Amino acid sequence: NAGVTQTPKFQVLKTGQSMTLQCAQDMNHNSMYWYRQDPGMGLRLIYYSASEGTTDKGEVPNGYNVSRLNKREFSLRLESAAPSQTSVYFCAGAGGYEQYFGPGTRLTVT
Amino acid sequence: QKEVEQNSGPLSVPEGAIASLNCTYSDRGSQSFFWYRQYSGKSPELIMFIYSNGDKEDGRFTAQLNKASQYVSLLIRDSQPSDSATYLCAVKSSSGSARQLTFGSGTQLTVLP
Numbered sequence: 001n002a003g004v005t006q007t008p009k010f011q012v013l014k015t016g017q018s019m020t021l022q023c024a025q026d027m028n029h030n031s032m033y034w035y036r037q038d039p040g041m042g043l044r045l046i047y048y049s050a051s052e053g054t055t056d057k058g059e060v061p062n063g064y065n066v067s068r069l070n071k072r073e074f075s076l077r078l079e080s081a082a083p084s085q086t087s088v089y090f091c092a093g094a095g096g097y098e099q100y101f102g103p104g105t106r107l108t109v110t
Numbered sequence: 111q112k113e114v115e116q117n118s119g120p121l122s123v124p125e126g127a128i129a130s131l132n133c134t135y136s137d138r139g140s141q142s143f144f145w146y147r148q149y150s151g152k153s154p155e156l157i158m159f160i161y162s163n164g165d166k167e168d169g170r171f172t173a174q175l176n177k178a179s180q181y182v183s184l185l186i187r188d189s190q191p192s193d194s195a196t197y198l199c200a201v202k203s204s205s206g207s208a209r210q211l212t213f214g215s216g217t218q219l220t221v222l223p
Contacts (some may be wrong), residue, residue, distance in 0.1 A: 040118070040215060042214055042215035042216055043154070043198065043213040044213075045210065048210060058210070090153055090154070097142045097202050097211070098144065098159055099144075100156065101153040101154050101155070102153060103152070103153050104152075
């Protein structure tokens with residue numbers, strides 16, 4: 001039982017490149033979330049999915065897209081990376097209100 | 111005004127002391143409150159949640175909720191150096207998605223041996 005897993009752990013992109021961050025959970029959670037964490041800013045919600053087949057914008061969705069592929073998987077895509085997207089990205093899953101986080105992806109955009 | 115506010119710290123306490131972490135929130139209709147611990151370079155880990163006014167104890171941790179004053183606190187008794195981390199307060203507000211939490215920016219705690 002791995003909980004919430006994320007790949008990759010680290011990534012360096014050049015400005016304008018695209019990439020997809022992968023997240024999977026084996027906890028049978030209906031809801032999944034993508035956050036970014038920047039120094040002094042706390043966790044900010046990018047997108048979330050309340051259930052399979054639905055996605056909604058969070059606080060900072062610009063520059064990102066998501067796909068809820070099935071109940072287990074929720075991916076985050078950066079179509080054209082910008083230096084302002086340098087951050088640590090966390091995926092989380094929740095059955096009720098309690099959210100459980102993956103290990104994170106540290107992304108640097110140069 | 112931020113929806114969820116925490117003192118950023120750093121808060122330093124000696125080993126064995128009680129560490130007190132505070133969080134205030136702006137939405138009076140908020141129903142659910144969570145404390146997460148985050149070690150440097152790691153992901154947030156849920157340690158406590160509280161839904162009703164009063165105290166909730168779990169081992170060395172006590173969460174306290176006062177909805178009238180709109181604050182929630184976390185007490186750590188017999189603090190250990192391994193408790194040194196950033197503590198994040200999260201609140202389920204009355205607006206937004208039923209499953210959406212708003213996080214404070216965290217309080218950094220250092221327990222000195």
